[in-house]
Amino acid sequence: MKGLLLGGVEAGGTKMVCAVANELGVVLDEVRFPTASSEETLLRVKDYFEQAQMEYGELGAIGYATFGPAVVTQGEPNYGTILPTPKPGWQGVDVLGFLSQSFSDVGLAFDTDVNAAAIGEGFAGAGRGMKNFIYITVGTGIGGGVIIDGKPLHAKPHAEIGHMLVPVIDDYKGCCPFHGACLEGLASGSAIGQRWGIPAQELSPDHEAWDLEAEYLSMMVINLVACFAPERIILGGGVMEQDFLLTKVREAYYLKTGGYWPHDDSLLVSPEMGNQAGITGALVMANEVLAF
Amino acid sequence: MKGLLLGGVEAGGTKMVCAVANELGVVLDEVRFPTASSEETLLRVKDYFEQAQMEYGELGAIGYATFGPAVVTQGEPNYGTILPTPKPGWQGVDVLGFLSQSFSDVGLAFDTDVNAAAIGEGFAGAGRGMKNFIYITVGTGIGGGVIIDGKPLHAKPHAEIGHMLVPVIDDYKGCCPFHGACLEGLASGSAIGQRWGIPAQELSPDHEAWDLEAEYLSMMVINLVACFAPERIILGGGVMEQDFLLTKVREAYYLKTGGYWPHDDSLLVSPEMGNQAGITGALVMANEVLAF
Numbered sequence: 058m059k060g061l062l063l064g065g066v067e068a069g070g071t072k073m074v075c076a077v078a079n080e081l082g083v084v085l086d087e088v089r090f091p092t093a094s095s096e097e098t099l100l101r102v103k104d105y106f107e108q109a110q111m112e113y114g115e116l117g118a119i120g121y122a123t124f125g126p127a128v129v130t131q132g133e134p135n136y137g138t139i140l141p142t143p144k145p146g147w148q149g150v151d152v153l154g155f156l157s158q159s160f161s162d163v164g165l166a167f168d169t170d171v172n173a174a175a176i177g178e179g180f181a182g183a184g185r186g187m188k189n190f191i192y193i194t195v196g197t198g199i200g201g202g203v204i205i206d207g208k209p210l211h212a213k214p215h216a217e218i219g220h221m222l223v224p225v226i227d228d229y230k231g232c233c234p235f236h237g238a239c240l241e242g243l244a245s246g247s248a249i250g251q252r253w254g255i256p257a258q259e260l261s262p263d264h265e266a267w268d269l270e271a272e273y274l275s276m277m278v279i280n281l282v283a284c285f286a287p288e289r290i291i292l293g294g295g296v297m298e299q300d301f302l303l304t305k306v307r308e309a310y311y312l313k314t315g316g317y318w319p320h321d322d323s324l325l326v327s328p329e330m331g332n333q334a335g336i337t338g339a340l341v342m343a344n345e346v347l348a349f
Numbered sequence: 350m351k352g353l354l355l356g357g358v359e360a361g362g363t364k365m366v367c368a369v370a371n372e373l374g375v376v377l378d379e380v381r382f383p384t385a386s387s388e389e390t391l392l393r394v395k396d397y398f399e400q401a402q403m404e405y406g407e408l409g410a411i412g413y414a415t416f417g418p419a420v421v422t423q424g425e426p427n428y429g430t431i432l433p434t435p436k437p438g439w440q441g442v443d444v445l446g447f448l449s450q451s452f453s454d455v456g457l458a459f460d461t462d463v464n465a466a467a468i469g470e471g472f473a474g475a476g477r478g479m480k481n482f483i484y485i486t487v488g489t490g491i492g493g494g495v496i497i498d499g500k501p502l503h504a505k506p507h508a509e510i511g512h513m514l515v516p517v518i519d520d521y522k523g524c525c526p527f528h529g530a531c532l533e534g535l536a537s538g539s540a541i542g543q544r545w546g547i548p549a550q551e552l553s554p555d556h557e558a559w560d561l562e563a564e565y566l567s568m569m570v571i572n573l574v575a576c577f578a579p580e581r582i583i584l585g586g587g588v589m590e591q592d593f594l595l596t597k598v599r600e601a602y603y604l605k606t607g608g609y610w611p612h613d614d615s616l617l618v619s620p621e622m623g624n625q626a627g628i629t630g631a632l633v634m635a636n637e638v639l640a641f
Contacts, residue, residue, distance in 0.1 A: 189504040203576075205497050205504075212481040212497075212578035220609065221575040222568050224516050224530075235609040238516075239571075276514050283513040283531075284495075284576045286504035317512065317527040 061117025061347060064106050064163070065339030068092065068123045068152075069170055070144065070197070074336045075102055077109045077116070080347075082340065085113050094146040095139075103159045118164035119156060120342030122173030122335055125200065127152075129168050130211040137167045140214065143234070164346035172209040173338030174328075175202030178291050180341045182329035187288045191281055192334070193218065194294035195274065199241040203285065219245070223276035227252075227269060244273035246296045262301055271302060275309035278325060282318055293328040303327055353409025353639060356398050356455070357631030360384065360415045360444075361462055362436065362489070366628045367394055369401045369408070374632065377405050386438040387431075395451045410456035411448060412634030414465030414627055417492070419444075421460050422503040429459045432506065435526070456638035464501040465630030466620075467494030470583050472633045474621035479580045483573055484626070485510065486586035487566065491533040495577065511537070515568035519544075519561060536565035538588045554593050563594060567601035570617065574610055585620040595619055 060080030067074040069092060076087040086109060092098055110116055126140040137153025153167050168176075175192035178184040184192070184204065192202040201218030203210040210216055219241035220233070229252040231238030232245070242248055249257040253266050260266050274292070281290055292303060303325065311320045328334055352372030359366040361384060368379040378401060384390055402408055418432040429445025445459050460468070467484035470476040476484070476496065484494045493510030495502040502508055511533035512525070521544040523530030524537070534540055541549040545558050552558045566584070573582055584595060595617060603612045620626055 205502065206500070208498070210497065210577070213580050215578055217575050217578070219575075221572045222516055222605075224514055235607055236605070239575075279531075280513045280572060281576070283509050283511075284573070285502070286507055286509070288505050313514075313528070315527055 062109065062114055063340050063343040063347070064109070064116050064119035065336050065343055066102055066119065066121045067170055067173060067335035067339050068098070068121065069335070070124045073098060073102070075105045076336050076340060077106070077113055078340050079113075080117075082344065084340070085109075087336065095150040096146070099150075099152065099155050103155075106160065116160060116163045118166065118343040118346040119160065120166040120168070120173070120339035120344075120346070121152060121156065122168055122170045122339040122342070123152060125169045125171070126214060126217065127167070127169060128214050129172070130214055133214070137165075164343070164349075166342035166346045168209055168211075168338075168342060169200075169202060169215050170335050171200040171202035172211075172215065173202070173336075173342065174293065174330075174334040175204050175291075175338065176209060176341050177330050177334035177336070177338030178328055179204055179207075180337060182334060182337075183291045183326050184289060189285065189287050190289040190291065191218075191285060191287050192291045192293060192328070193277070193281075195245065195292065195296040196294035197246050199245050199277075199294075201281075205285070218277070218281070221277065221280055223273060223280065226272060240273065240277055244270060244277070246294075249296065257296055262299065267299065267302060267305060270296070271305035271309045274302075274306045275313055278306065278310045279313055282314075282324075287324075289323065290325055291328050292325060293334070297327065354401065354406055355632050355635040355639070356401070356408050356411035357628050357635055358394055358411065358413045359462055359465060359627035359631050360390070360413065361627070362416045365390060365394070367397045368628050368632060369398070369405055370632050371405075372409075374636065376632070377401075379628065387442040388438070391442075391444065391447050395447075398452065408452060408455050410458065410635040410638040411452065412458040412460070412465070412631035412636075412638070413444060413448065414460055414462045414631040414634070415444060417461045417463070418506060418509065419459070419461060420506050421464070422506055425506070429457075456635070456641075458634035458638045460501055460503075460630075460634060461492075461494065461507050462627050463492040463494035464507065465494070465628075465634065466585070466622075466626040467496050467583075467630065468501060468633050469622050469626035469628070469630030470620055471496055471499075472629060474626060475583045475618050476581060481577065481579050482581040482583065483510075483577060483579050484583045484585060484620070485569070485573075487537065487584065487588040488586035489538050491537050491569075491586075493573075497577070510569070510573070513569065513572055515565060515572065518564060532565065532569055536562055536569070538586075541588065549588055550591075554591065559591065559594060559597060562588070563597035563601045566594075566598045567605055570598065570602045571605055574606075574616075579616075581615065582617055583620050584617060585626070589619065
C-alpha cells in the first residue's frame with residue numbers, strides 16, 4: 058500500500074508556512090506566504106494541499122498549528138476555532154471545520170503554534186528525549202508551548218505564558234493592551250522598542266536594555282521552574298537571536314535562585330530547529346493522527 | 350480471595366497522618382501524631398502498619414505523601430528520597446527504601462503532600478471530574494499540587510509554586526529564607542504575621558492585611574492561569590480558612606485580568622475535603638498501585 062502524505066500548516070501572526078512530507082517524514086515541499094484575512098488565507102491553504110495531492114499523492118492527515126488564542130482541546134464543543142483576537146477577520150473562525158469540509162477523508166490535528174514549535178524541538182531539536190520541557194518565543198510578543206509527560210498541555214484552553222506577572226523593576230509602564238506591565242508588556246520585542254525608542258534589533262550589545270531584558274526573562278524562568286519543574290526551557294524567538302542574551306539570562310537566573318535550584322546550563326538553551334520548529338511540529342501532529 | 354488493605358501516610362511538616370482502608374476505600378482506622386526525627390517518625394509509621402495488619406488483615410499497598418522537596422518521579426535513581434530541607438534529620442532520607450525493607454510484599458507509591466491533597470480533592474472533593482486543576486495551600490508556607498490530564502505533575506522533581514515571583518506592592522521585604530520576597534515570602538501565613546506583627550489568625554476581618562493578601566494571591570492566580578489554563582484552582586490551607594478571603598481573591602483577580610480571561614466563580618473555590626484531602630489522596634495512590 059502506498060504511504061499517505063503528511064500535511065503541515067504553521068499559521069503565524071504575520072506568516073503562513075505550509076508543507077507536505079512523505080510517510081517517512083521527509084519534507085517534499087514547503088511554501089511561505091503572508092497571513093491575510095481568514096477567507097483569503099484558508100483558501101490559499103486549501104489550494105496548496107489540493108495542488109500537493111495532484112503532485113505528490115494522497116494526503117493522510119494535516120496538522121494545523123495556529124496563533125492563539127484558540128480552542129485546542131479535543132472534545133470541547135468549539136474545538137478548532139479561533140478565540141477573541143485583535144487579528145482582523147479571524148475571531149471565531151472555525152479552522153478545523155473549514156479543513157474537514159475541504160478534505161473530507163483526511164485526519165486533522167489542531168494546536169497552538171507554540172505547542173507545535175515545542176513538539177518540533179522535541180522531535181528533532183533541543184527537547185529530544187525529554188518528557189517535560191517548555192519552548193518559549195520572545196518576539197513581538199511572548200508565548201510558550203508546554204510539553205508534560207511527552208504531550209502538549211491542553212487545558213482551558215491553553216497556557217498564555219506571556220501574560221504572567223513578574224516584579225516590575227523599571228519605570229516603563231508596559232505595552233500589553235490587556236494587562237499593561239505583564240511579562241509580555243515588559244519584555245517582548247515590542248516592549249523593548251517602546252521603552253528605549255529604538256527597535257530591539259538595533260540596540261547595541263552593550264546597551265543597558267539587555268541587562269534589564271535578562272532580568273525580566275530570568276524572572277519568567279523562575280516562575281516556569283516553580284510551576285513546572287521542567288527538564289529544559291528552550292528560549293527562542295527574534296529577541297533571543299541576540300546570541301549574548303542567553304548567557305545573561307542564565308546568569309540572572311542563577312543569581313536569583315541562589316542555591317535553591319541547581320545551577321545547570323542544560324536547563325536554559327537555544328532552539329536547534331531555527332524557523333523549522335513549528336512546521337516540523339505540525340507534520341509530527343499529522344503523523345500522530347495517522348498513527349491512531 | 351480476601352481484599353487487600355490500602356495504607357496511607359500524609360507526612361506533613363509538623364503532623365503525620367496514617368490510615369488504613371479496605372478494598373472499597375472505606376477508612377478502617379486513622380491516627381495522627383507529631384512529625385519528629387526521621388528515625389523516630391518512620392519507626393512509628395512501621396509500627397502502625399504492623400499493628401493494622403494484625404488487626405485488619407494483609408496490606409496490599411501504601412501511598413506515602415511527603416512534605417517537599419522530594420524525588421517523586423518514578424525511574425529517577427533516588428526516587429523516594431527527601432531532598433535538601435531545613436527539617437532536621439530528614440535530608441537525604443530514603444523513605445521508600447525504608448518502607449520497602451519493612452513491608453517487602455507491599456506495593457508503594459510516593460508523592461508530595463500537596464499532590465496527594467490534589468488527588469484527594471480530585472477523587473472526592475472540589476476537583477471531581479476535572480482533568481486539569483490545581484490545589485493550593487496557603488499556610489505557614491505556600492505550596493501547590495498540580496493535576497494535568499488527570500495525573501499529578503512529576504517533573505524535575507516537582508512544582509514549587511510557593512517560590513514563584515510576583516510584583517511586590519508593599520514595603521515588606523519578604524520572609525523566604527531562599528528568595529526573600531517570592532510569593533511564599535510575601536503571602537504565606539508566616540509573612541502575614543511578620544509583616545503586621547500579629548499572627549494572621551488574630552487579624553480582624555476588616556484589617557487591611559486581607560486586601561493586601563488578596564492582591565498577592567490574585568497575582569498567583571494570574572500566573573497559574575497563564576501557565577496551566579486550569580479548569581479550577583482550589584485554595585486551601587490555614588490562611589484561606591478566613592472565609593471572606595476567597596471572595597476578595599476572586600474580586601482582585603477579576604480586576605487584574607480585565608476582559609482577557611473570563612470571570613467565572615467556578616475557577617476559584619474552597620476545598621471540600623477539609624483536613625482529609627491529603628490522607629485520602631495517599632489512599633488513592635495506594636489503590637492505583639494495586640490496580641496495576
